[in-house]
Amino acid sequence: MLTLFHSPESRSSAIMTLVEEMRIADWLDVRIVTIPRVDGSGGRDPANPHPEGKVPALVHDGLVITERAAIILHLTTLFPDSGLSPKIGTAEWGAFVGWLTWYQGVLEPVMIFEGAGITHPWIEATFRDHKAAAARLRAALAKGPWLLGEHYSAADLLVHGPYAFFPDAVPDDPLIRDWVERCKARPARQKVLAADAARMAA
Ligand SMILES: N[C@@H](CCC(=O)N[C@@H](CS)C(=O)NCC(=O)O)C(=O)O
Numbered sequence: 001m002l003t004l005f006h007s008p009e010s011r012s013s014a015i016m017t018l019v020e021e022m023r024i025a026d027w028l029d030v031r032i033v034t035i036p037r038v039d040g041s042g043g044r045d046p047a048n049p050h051p052e053g054k055v056p057a058l059v060h061d062g063l064v065i066t067e068r069a070a071i072i073l074h075l076t077t078l079f080p081d082s083g084l085s086p087k088i089g090t091a092e093w094g095a096f097v098g099w100l101t102w103y104q105g106v107l108e109p110v111m112i113f114e115g116a117g118i119t120h121p122w123i124e125a126t127f128r129d130h131k132a133a134a135a136r137l138r139a140a141l142a143k144g145p146w147l148l149g150e151h152y153s154a155a156d157l158l159v160h161g162p163y164a165f166f167p168d169a170v171p172d173d174p175l176i177r178d179w180v181e182r183c184k185a186r187p188a189r190q191k192v193l194a195a196d197a198a199r200m201a202a
Contacts, residue, residue, distance in 0.1 A: 016192045069103065141176060
């Protein structure tokens with residue numbers, strides 16, 4: 001049994017979008033939980049099994065799976081015919097895993113450091129910076145149109161996320177800008193945005 005813990009307009013919206021893209025909604029039970037919001041509203045939800053009270057969390061037969069990249073890998077492995085990931089064990093799958101882990105391990109940290117105005121030689125040595133990250137995106141999209149080439153995948157879904165949320169952070173590069181817009185326009189994302197907005201209004 002699969003249960004997804006989601007809070008509207010948060011990082012778990014990416015997983016809700018994945019579920020829509022993969023057309024696997026019938027296979028999951030979605031539970032809406034609260035999280036603390038920057039405006040002071042919300043709060044940790046005792047119903048959320050995430051060890052830090054965050055979202056997303058996926059519970060599979062009683063085991064809690066956290067981190068978007070891990071949840072994406074798990075769901076695309078459980079439902080390999082959904083078209084959102086390459087076939088496991090192929091070179092393309094290796095590249096796919098690389099984008100997901102690069103997102104969690106490099107892109108999101110460098111964007112947070114940049115936003116917070118933090119620089120340090122250790123940070124630079126470990127992660128480089130947002131400019132270097134943007135150069136990697138550009139190199140992939142120049143072959144594109146998607147990160148893995150011809151086909152949209154869950155890598156595009158995850159990696160474009162912070163740019164959709166913080167439009168001012170999108171690198172000034174038409175290739176990246178157009179890719180972000182194409183990701184944002186996907187019907188699955190539009191559907192989740194509308195459902196999230198309705199939940200927030202309620
Ligand atoms: N590294 C986690 C980050 C999850 C995360 O930070 N989620 C935020 C929502 S945008 C959250 O739940 N925050 C609530 C809190 O900080 O208590 C992932 O990628 O899944």
